[in-house]
Amino acid sequence: MANSGYDVVVDVDDEGDLGHTDLADLEFHPSIGYNADQASGKMPTSASNTGGFFGSSSSNNRSGDGSSKRFLWTMDFYAQFFDVDTNEVLKRCWAALFPRERFLDVLDGNPDLYGPFWITTTVVLILFLSSTIAQYFARMKDGPYVYDFGLLSGAAGLMYGYTAFVPIALWGVLRWYGSESANLLECLSLYGYSNLIWVPVAIASASNITILNYVFVGVGFGVSALxxxxxxxxxxxxxxxKTAKILLVLIIAIHAALALTIKILFFAHGSPVAKKPEGDAAAMMF
Known part of the structure; x- marks a missing residue:
């Protein structure tokens, strides 16, 4: 009966005689903790790991198996960072665009890299497509337009580099100055989801109207910086x-540099990362 999640209690008389025990006297008590874990497909709570690899967060506790048994060269080690479903990712995307509560509360101790990776990849592709369209209309009167895939590599280097290295550097500085609440996976997830605003901004900035481009990029910077x-x-x-003030200023300054770089490289009448026709460099407009 143990397989059904029941504990068996048998009444034994003082002499320890089981010979006259009636099956009607057997009492079955449901094992609540076992049934809950069995129904959910999880290991019992006592068998779960309570340590975090990237900090004090419990983000790595949901996988059930001990993280100490995962190695960098195994798929199980990286799978724990993608432990989310589509509904959860959409919920986090919505919370990033329209924040009603702290995003770290929305993560609920389970930050992921799935959403940040695909959001950043989408931003890279949209930046390339939008800047290509903008330059096509800007130069369509000058002759056939030659597509420059240097814009794609430029967008990938900018967005992947910013989303990966800035939060890693921030986490390292915070740990150096004794912030026990700093968590690397949460920093990466936070910066990754903050990139979502650049998708509509990049689409809207395909226009060749310079002032509108500045407005759109400014809105993207304001929303993501806040x-x-x-x-x-x-x-x-x-x-x-003192350290907190310096770090906050640096965070906003680096993010402002990202927004300005996006404007100059991808939404100007002649991107510096794109190949320009001869004599066109002097006519480049910002």
Whole structure:
């Protein structure tokens, strides 16, 4: 009966005689903890790991098996960072665009890299397509337009580099200054989802109207910077007051540099990363 999740209690008399035990006297008590774990397909709570690989967060505790048994060269090690479904990713995307609560609360101790990877990849492709369309209309009167895939590599280097190295550097600085709440996976997830605003911004910035491009990029910077500031403020404040102020200024300044780079490289009448016809460099407009 143990396979059905029941504990068997048998009444035994003082002499220890089981010979006259009636089956009617057997009492079956459901094992609640076992049934809950068995129905959900999870290991019992006592067998789960409680340690975090990237910090104090419990983000790696949902996989059931001990993370100490996962190695960098195994797929199981990386699978734990993609432990989300489509509905959860959509919920997080919505929370990134229209934040009603802190995004770290939305993550609920389970930050992921699935959403950040595909969001950043989408931004790279949209930047390439939108900037190509903008330059096509800007130069269509000058002759046949030659597609430049240097824009694609430029977008990939910019977005992947920013989304990966900036949060890693921030996490390292926070840990250096004693912030116990700093978590690498949460930093990567936070920066990855903050890129979502650049998808509509890149689409809207395909126009050759310079002032509109500045407005769209400015809106993208404002929304994403506020998102990062709001969620990183409690973590940064775990350091001393002077360090916290410096870090917040650097976070906003680096993010502003990203927005300005996007505007100059991809939404100008002649991108510096694109091949320009001879004599066109002097006519480049920002």
């Amino acid at each position: 998102f990062l500031f709001r969620n990183l403020l409690p973590v940064v404040n775990a350091t001393d007051a």
